[in-house]
C-alpha cells in the first residue's frame with residue numbers, strides 16, 4: 001500500500017489529523033481548495049483506499065470475504081437435458097454483454113490502412129472472410145459474436161478465422177487493441193461447439209452438482225497461456241461471452257488468488273483453460289486434478305514475452321509435457337503485437353511445418369490513432385508536470401506508467417494528496433488489491449491508474465483516453481517493445497487516444513528506437529530528438545528483416561491489402577466516445593465497418609517475418 005509519509009491527507013486512505021500543526025492545517029486547506037477545484041472541473045472525489053478493508057473502491061462497503069475473485073465469475077451452466085439449442089438466461093446475458101463499462105469499437109476519424117502479409121507453408125490457400133456470417137461459424141457462436149456487438153471482423157480476424165477453421169497452426173502479429181483474442185477464440189470455439197458432446201470429458205451436471213461426490217478431473221480441449229493475471233482474467237471474460245449458451249465450460253487459473261476456489265472450478269469440468277504459467281505448472285503437477293490428454297488447441301498469448309528467458313520450463317512442459325495430446329489433431333497458435341526476431345525463430349520450432357504466419361502492419365508498430373507526444377521533463381519536475389498535464393486534460397480515464405514499484409506508490413500518493421481520484425497497481429500488491437484497483441479503474445470510480453509495466457500487456461479497459469509515460473521504459477527493461485504495449489492501452493479497436501511521454505537525458509538509450517516509431521506513425525518529433533531522425537527507416541531488431549527465412553522459397557505466400565481509406569476497416573462512422581462511462585457513442589453500432597474493407601487495388605506486399 002502506498003504511503004506518502006506526511007501529515008494531513010497524506011497516507012492514501014487516512015483522514016486528516018485535526019491535531020495537526022500549522023503546516024498540516026495549511027496542507028488541509030490546500031487539499032480542500034484542490035478538491036473544490038477538481039470537483040468544479042468534473043472530477044470524482046478521491047476514494048480513500050485502505051487496501052486491507054476496501055473492496056472495489058467503496059470504503060466500508062464490505063469485507064474482502066464478500067468479494068468474488070475474478071476466477072469465480074459466472075459462466076453459462078449447461079444442463080444435460082438441454083437439446084441442441086440452449087435457453088437464454090437474461091440475468092447472465094445482462095452481465096456478460098450489457099455492462100456499461102465494456103469496450104466498444106469506436107469510429108476512427110482518420111482513415112486507417114492495413115497492410116496484411118500472410119505466409120503459408122503448404123496446404124490450400126487461406127481465403128480471408130469479410131463478414132462473420134460468411135465464415136461458416138457455429139450458429140450459437142455467431143449469435144454470441146452479435147451479442148458482443150462485433151459487426152465485422154478486424155483484419156487479423158479476417159485471416160485467422162479461416163486459418164484456424166482449416167486446421168493450421170498459426171503465428172500472428174497485429175497491433176495492440178486489434179482484436180487478437182477473438183481472432184483465436186472465435187474459430188476455436190466455433191469448431192468445438194459442433195462436437196463438444198462427443199469429445200469433451202464427462203463432467204457432472206452443474207445444475208445438480210454435489211462437490212462431495214461429483215468432482216471430476218479437468219481435461220480441457222483448449223489451453224490459453226498468457227503472462228499476466230489481469231490478462232488471463234480478461235481472456236476468461238471474453239471466453240465467458242463467446243461460450244454463452246454452449247456446453248463449453250471455461251475456467252481461469254492464476255497466481256495470487258487462493259488455489260482452492262480455482263481447483264473447485266476445475267473439478268466441475270473445464271473445456272477451455274486460461275492460465276498464467278506459475279499456477280499452471282502447479283496444477284499440472286497434480287494429474288488427478290488436470291490432464292491435457294484431450295487437448296486440441298494450445299494458444300500462447302503475448303507469445304514473445306512467453307518465449308523470453310524465464311518461461312522455458314513452462315513452454316517445454318506445454319509442448320512436450322507428460323500427458324499432453326501430441327497427435328496431429330493438436331493445433332498450436334501464438335499471438336502478439338510485438339515479436340522480436342529471436343522470439344519468431346523460436347516460435348517456428350514449436351509449429352507444424354504447414355503453419356501460417358499472419359501479420360498486420362510492421363511487427364511491433366504502433367498505429368496512427370494514437371497521438372504520441374514526447375515532452376522534455378527533468379526528473380525533479382515530473383510530479384508537477386504530471387499534475388498540470390492531468391488537470392489541463394480534464395476528467396478522462398488515464399493510465400500513468402512508471403518503472404519502479406516505489407515510484408508507483410509515490411506518484412499515487414502525490415496525486416491522491418492533490419485531491420485526484422487515483423489508484424495504483426504493481427506486482428508487490430496482493431492479488432486482492434490488484435483486482436480491487438483494476439475494478440475501480442474500469443468502473444471509473446478511480447479514473448486515474450498509476451502502474452508499472454505489469455499491466456502494460458493486454459490490458460483492455462474501455463475509454464482510456466490518455467497514456468502517460470511518467471518514466472520512459474528503459475532499454476534494459478522492455479525498451480521500445482514495452483513502449484508499444486504501454487501506449488497501446490489507448491486507442492483500441494478503432495477508438496482514438498493520446499500518449500504523452502516524459503523524456504530527459506536519462507532516456508537516451510531509447511531515443512533512437514523511439515524516434516523511428518514516431519516517424520513511422522507520422523508523429524511530431526520534438527526538437528531535442530531531431531538529431532536522431534534517421535535518413536532511412538530501418539528497424540534493427542529484425543522486424544523489417546525480409547531475409548531471415550531459409551524456407552522463404554517454400555512459402556506459398558499471398559497477401560491482400562486491407563484498405564479502410566474508403567471508409568472500411570476500423571469503423572469510419574460513429575462518434576468518439578467520451579467521459580468515463582461505457583464510452584459507447586450511440587452513433588457507432590458496435591464496430592468495424594467493413595464496407596470497402598478489402599481493396600484489391602491496394603499494394604500487396606508479401607514478406608516473411
Ligand SMILES: Nc1ncnc2c1ncn2[C@@H]1O[C@H](COP(=O)(O)OP(=O)(O)OP(=O)(O)O)[C@@H](O)[C@H]1O
Pocket residue numbers: 103104105149150151152153154157174175176177178179180181182336337457458459460488492493590591592
Ligand atoms: N470484430 C470486433 N468488433 C468490435 N470489437 C472487437 C472485435 N474484436 C474484438 N473486439 C474488442 O476489441 C477489444 C480489443 O481486443 P483485444 O484485447 O483482443 O486486442 P489485442 O489485439 O489482443 O490487443 P493487445 O495486443 O493490446 O493485447 C476488446 O474489447 C474486444 O472485445
